[in-house]
Amino acid sequence: MPPTLSASPLLAELQVSSLSLFYIVFFLQLFAVLLLLEYTNSQGLQVGFYKNKCRDLEPTVIKTVAHFIWRAPSLAPSLLRLHFHDCFVRGCDGSVLLNSTSTTQAEKDSIPNQTLRGFQVIDAVKAAVENVCPGIVSCADILALVARDAVLLINGPYWEVPTGRRDGRVSLASEALANLPPPFFDISALKASFNKKGLDEKDLVVLSGAHTIGIGHCLSFSSRLYNFSGKGDTDPSLDPNYAIRLKELCPPTDVTTFVQMDPGSSKIFDTHYYKIVTQRRGLFHSDASLLNDTVTKTYIETQLKSLHPSFFKDFGVSMVKMGNIEVLTGSAGEIRKNCALVNS
The missing domain is CATH 1.20.5 (Single alpha-helices involved in coiled-coils or other helix-helix interfaces)
Structure with a gap:
């Protein structure tokens, strides 16, 4: 067997x-x-995070933002900038909104943030949201939603915003100075700054496209005009005729005047910014630097040649990616009652 x-x-x-x-x-x-x-x-972030907790959240946000934008469209780029400046320091935790205390200087009072605007809009949105859903929605999420709606309200792109962020309790001016890429960065420094936050070269050139709206203060680019290499010279990457025009607008000691970042199109969210960069008329040295990298330069050229540019779609994708930087979720952080103050 x-x-x-x-x-x-x-x-x-x-x-x-x-x-x-x-x-x-x-x-x-x-x-x-x-x-x-x-x-x-x-x-921890997801689209519709608050759908069962605060069903009226997004309608409340856009209605409140529209109240401000329709009266002052120039607030749109300021609100977008608030979200960027928040995410690059300690992640997207609303720390840029906190006030300084008697013992600590907060991010909003650091040198890079002293020209930030739109805090009153965030406060108004927070109050409106607290009225319908008290104690549920973070200031960090409000910043992300407000940035999206501000862009949308000036005919920019729409993207779904994943939510679920919680608010941080720490805000330090020194960290803002160390983490926010300044306008005088060259391409290597820009790439390193963005890579440190999990953003690549495409994100860099796409998010730089936000300079299609808004203004820049003379102080932030005056070195390009008067003392670029420390010898009283002008940045050679800047179009000479444009440099002459900027000098007329910005005397050497001017610290208050501002100019359009995208001349002739600074109130319209479009691809025109990329055109002025190729014409060597980008306002900041960081704008001009985008032509010094193969990836960023190719992206710019592709957007300008295409009959159907992908910039709007790409911008939404990069904004979502940026909005994921070092987020606090779950039981981390808190849900602030007042966006300028940590909870007592």
């Missing part, structure tokens, strides 16, 4: 080995899934 399968020592050994291999593969797959879940939960 032939032996049964179980009676074969070799086959039994193979069965055990196969079983062991099965469990090894199974647990490896389970571990991979758990890692993925841990990563997803660590991000």
Whole structure:
């Protein structure tokens, strides 16, 4: 009588080995899934996060923002800038909104942030949201939604905003100075600054496209006009005729005057900014630097040549990516009652 399968020592050994291999593969797959879940939960953001907690959130936000933008469209780029300046320091945690205290100078009072505007809009939106959903929505999420709606209200792109951020309790002026890329950065420094935040070269050139709206203060680019290399010279990457015009608008000691970042199109969200960059009329040295990298230069040229530029779609994608920087979720941080103050 032939032996049964179980009676074969070799086959039994193979069965055990196969079983062991099965469990090894199974647990490896389970571990991979758990890692993925841990990563997803660590991000914690999702579109519609508040749908069962604050159904009227987004209508309330855009209605309040529209009240301001329709009266003062120049607030749109300021509100967009607030979100950017928040995310690059301690992540998107609303820390840029906190006031300084008797012992600590907050981000909003640091040198790069002293020209920020629009805090009153955030306060108004927070008050309106608290009226319909008290104690539920973070100031960090409000910043992200307000930035999107401000752009949309001046005929810019729309993108879904994942929410679920919580507010930080710390705001330090020194960290703003260390983390915000200044307008005089060259391309290498810009790439390093963005890469540090998980953003790549495409994100850099796409988010720089936000300079299609808004203004720049003379102080932020005067070195390009009067003392670029420390010898009283003008930045050679700046169009000479444009430099002459900027000098007429911005005397050497001017600290209050501002000019359009995208002359002739600074109130319209479009691809015109990329055109002026190729004409060497980008206002900041950081704008001009985009032509010194293959990826960023190619993107600019592609947008200008295309009959159907992808900039609007790309901008939404990069804004969502930026909005994920070092977010606080779950039980981290808090939901501030007042965006300028930590909870007592």
